[in-house]
Amino acid sequence: MDKVFEKKYARVPIIVPIALFAVAAVAIASLGLSGIKTTTTSTGIEDHLTASDTAELSDGRLEFLKPKQVHLSWSTNDVYHTMTVVWWSQFPLGNKVVYDTVSHDRSWEYAHVAEGNSYQIKPSVDRHGNPITTQFDGWYHEVELTGLEPGTTYHFRVGGLGVYSQEWSFKTIGLDEKVDFVMGGDSRRPWGGGYEIKVSPTAISNWPWARDWVTTEVAAEDPDFIVFIGDMVNEGRNQEHWNNWFDSFQERLVTENGRMIPIVAIIGNHEMGAYPDEESTYEWFKGVFANPGNELWYSLDFPNLHLTALSTTGQCIGTWWSGAQIEAPQQDEWLREDLTGSDAEWKIVAFHVPYYSGYVTGTGYASEIYLKHWAPIIENSAYGVDIVATGHVHDYMRSYPIKTTEIEEVETDNPYSDYTGYLAHYELKGDSEEGVTYIVQGAWGAPTDPYVKGGDCDIRDFMASAAARPSYTLAEITDGGMHIETKDIAGPTLDEFTLPYTIDNFPVPEYEYVI
Template sequence: MIMSKLSMLKRLFLAVVFAFPIGAYSQSSDTNQSNAHFLPSSKPDRIILNLSENPLEAVGVNWRTDTSQHTSKLEFAIATAGPEYREYTQLLQAKTEMLVSQQDDEPTIHANYHQVKLSGLKPGGQYVYRVGEGENWSEWFQFAIPEDDKEVNFLYFGDAQNEVVAMFSRVFREAIINLPKMDFTVYAGDLINHESADFEWGGWFDAGQWIHATIPSMMTPGNHEFSKNPPTLTPHWNAQFNLPTNGPSGLEETTYEVNYPELKIISLDGEQIDESPIYRKAQRDWLRDILTTNPRKWTVVTFHYPVYATAPDRYHDKMIDYIRPILQEFKVDLAIQGHDHAYARGRGFEENGQMDYEKGTVYVVSIAGPKMYDVKPDKWMDRKAYGTQTYQWIKVKENVLSFKTYTALGELYDSFEIHKDSKGENKLINQIPNTPERLQDK
């Protein structure tokens, strides 16, 4: 009888172990149970492609497993019209690091993050890959490298931040459904609300699902990716993303540049510009240096805190004082920003204490999630919107940069082109739809 009870207890223990792997998390509650699908397992999840410094030659790949998967691999091949690519695959060992995270009422979560830089790619090539180890593999994903024809198409999203899987997902997915295939996506910070809330990060990955694994992305951090006193970037950032490290020391994967044949796109760490005199100077010096020797026709910069906000009382003085002069000096074409939860687009060039709203860098602020701020008319704005979730399609080809803003319904809300002449001078052509602006009731 005693042996029978011991046997029953042993079976019960094994059942619990297999149902809840040791080390995945350390506490439980009703909230945690409802988010159990965000916990790591032996099967890879949170698979994402990130842009490399040279996106026609390489791409970064990241994914997550539980800690039972001490190692993981990436298998890839040149894509074929049928399944024969499986006969010609290459296997790469991933670099693995453990992340232990806990925030607020979430459990302590132990996970392994794996990354590979996939290099030796060719312009115009199509590739397939999967990630995993042993019996635990993802599905095969397919992605393409743009043709080296000097045309680039990409999406830009403002803050997702709140209720990401519930409310941002439709915006992201509608953009993918409604537009031509994009070469990459840009996120202007505040991807989530609480910097180390693993379930929130799970929601962000869930909103994009397979799209993250097939269209490369780049992101710049917002203030909600930092803890305070002192401002510290969440450990999730470097663990789960595989972004360029070609910026200033100490700002790896937050301040960096990506170079296409005719387009340079730059990420600046807005929170460190705001909070750290040392990193502010480092970014200004670095930005000036890479723009001084910039041979590319088009330059786009993304950062979280906007130079001009969607209300005059929300301007960001440090971005105006320290970053705007460099954008003006080097004739940066476009600045895509977040933080101010509304939509606005326009120009504002300061010279000798006077403002000119008909020249200079085009500044855009947008919001992709459901949290909204009020909008107040301002001289710099050509188009504005309140309470409107948007996505933006940017196309660069030869001497024209085309910019189109769509609402979550897929309706064109704003549009303009920048035409660059042989001397590098820009002419902005507004193509604003003949529809009323969406503004709050007075």
């Protein structure tokens, strides 16, 4: 079945709804536009645009009709020949992307056009089968561009019926390109009307400015793409939260020369609905992003790099043990097959909720379900995983190479896990090729989780580096290695290393970055 029919909840009818069309027609008529074509053929730009389809609404008179929240991703595992564009608009007036290898001033001047689908986000039931009453306003649009040339820059606009966005560009990945990319997550606003800050009074919390500063600094790095490891927003069912996030990223996740940076989006628990388990469904996340496969666990192949994304939500914002018990085993066999099917030199597995972090295992938290199911797979040397990248905890952490030796079932005082937990036993390896390096990077602007000596979030003996401040992690494939650097938004490098490496001892970080 075509992905669009699986994913969407209300497709655009062939004829635009009369009421909406009337509004659009009156508005467009005020600009003197007429004779706009609505054909769905895609043999050439002339089949979609006429000379009267040329007022780009730059004067702002119909600004409310213009496409917003434009972002890029890959909805199929082909980063060389495809790019997917998603955006939002108030009315379903057009599902077109016009694009070319040269820049143009007007929409009809582009050499190519692609047409996709419009849909509304209106999931009917939550994960328990209960009816959902929340519905998102407006229309989302998804268009996949195919047949692109590798390593090529394209200029594009989105829209239709004379209402087009500004121009941006994107670049496909070159066949032999040594990619560089940024990893990070957790940009959500504080929750609880300030309660979250009262719990951690030493946390950095200047949302949304910290989020926006991180995004601006990331764009200045000019990466080929970003891997966003969940918790973009505080409530996945809250459209205003999504509007704020996408508006910010449309503005800031763009390089100095106008290149929009693709987002590899990984679901977090806060994308699931409202706290702790209200209107919980994956459909909020799947509606606003376009990923391969089922859009929750998938993989992408780059030159010498295989990137695997997994889903770790506990099936609700509360990240519940019972939800993780359902979610984790669904992905076990797929994960084995995915890793077996790649012979890439470098492999990264990314998911939101970490099992190695500043918090200990053996407490009955849902992360221990993922530890039990996935650590034996991920750390199997036959699969060759180098890095696990996670978020959820709002700080930065890098482990020494870890080999989990035992996962012990223990009793806990946690009723939500039926008083059961899983305690990790591990060895630290002096050779990075004999263990897996675990990274937590959850500091894209959410209130930080400071490392407190003797506290719940503390420096652990497996940590090579730790920092609790807004930051991002830049990775670059090099000749024979992968260079990884974590930077503070103020400029300093917090951590830097290159895989592969060997080490003779395992000193733990100081508390110098506690805020």
